[in-house]
Amino acid sequence: KNMTIALNESLKRLKTDYIDLYQLHWPERKTNMFGRLGYEHKKDDNNWNKFEDVLENLQKFKKEGKIREVGLSNETPWGVTKCLQISKENNLPKMMSIQNPYNLLNRTYEIGLAEISIREEVGLLAYSPLATGYLTGKYRNNQMPKNSRLERDGDFWTRYDKPNTTKAVNAYFDIAKKNNIDLTKMSLKFCEIQPFVTSVIIGATNMDQLKTNIESVNISLTEEVINEI
Numbered sequence: 651k652n653m654t655i656a657l658n659e660s661l662k663r664l665k666t667d668y669i670d671l672y673q674l675h676w677p678e679r680k681t682n683m684f685g686r687l688g689y690e691h692k693k694d695d696n697n698w699n700k701f702e703d704v705l706e707n708l709q710k711f712k713k714e715g716k717i718r719e720v721g722l723s724n725e726t727p728w729g730v731t732k733c734l735q736i737s738k739e740n741n742l743p744k745m746m747s748i749q750n751p752y753n754l755l756n757r758t759y760e761i762g763l764a765e766i767s768i769r770e771e772v773g774l775l776a777y778s779p780l781a782t783g784y785l786t787g788k789y790r791n792n793q794m795p796k797n798s799r800l801e802r803d804g805d806f807w808t809r810y811d812k813p814n815t816t817k818a819v820n821a822y823f824d825i826a827k828k829n830n831i832d833l834t835k836m837s838l839k840f841c842e843i844q845p846f847v848t849s850v851i852i853g854a855t856n857m858d859q860l861k862t863n864i865e866s867v868n869i870s871l872t873e874e875v876i877n878e879i
Contacts, residue, residue, distance in 0.1 A: 749774075
């Protein structure tokens with residue numbers, strides 16, 4: 651019922667009859683989503699809709715013509731594998747995409763999900779490729795640009811506020827400077843060229859940022875640069 655309400659509301663807001671790719675936002679079960687390391691299992695964690703029920707509802711939406719393809723977000727290797735297994739066994743919709751964080755400060759996707767993406771053809775739509783702006787270099791040397799994401803909502807964006815973030819960003823900055831490459835473009839290009847990545851999701855608050863992001867497709871990273879990264 652909740653899925654139906656959410657889908658119908660989305661169609662209404664988008665002023666469309668159908669959605670090309672409908673992605674589930676995150677797992678209901680308690681797991682290490684959003685790039686969190688470690689998994690703490692709760693034995694009484696059964697209060698979530700089973701994969702079969704979710705996939706059957708998505709099948710209904712497809713038959714009604716409201717959606718065309720389905721995908722996941724913030725999922726784990728186990729979650730993706732279960733969805734693929736159940737869809738094959740029961741002729742239910744296959745997950746075509748995964749929208750997870752992936753960037754030079756968070757490469758956890760490479761550990762288990764990358765192989766699944768390639769072998770099962772479930773492409774990654776990489777979000778937060780600039781790590782909420784850290785990989786543009788604008789926060790280096792304790793800078794805090796006015797109206798930046800961290801200046802506005804610093805208490806919320808703590809995902810990359812880690813002990814080694816500054817050290818890593820400075821190292822990437824040095825690589826970019828040494829090779830005469832813009833750090834933002836280098837960070838985006840690195841995501842784009844990965845074989846498990848289907849698309850890189852960019853975001854910008856002004857035209858200069860948007861232009862820099864888009865121009866990243868026109869640069870190349872040599873084998874030497876990739877090895878340095």
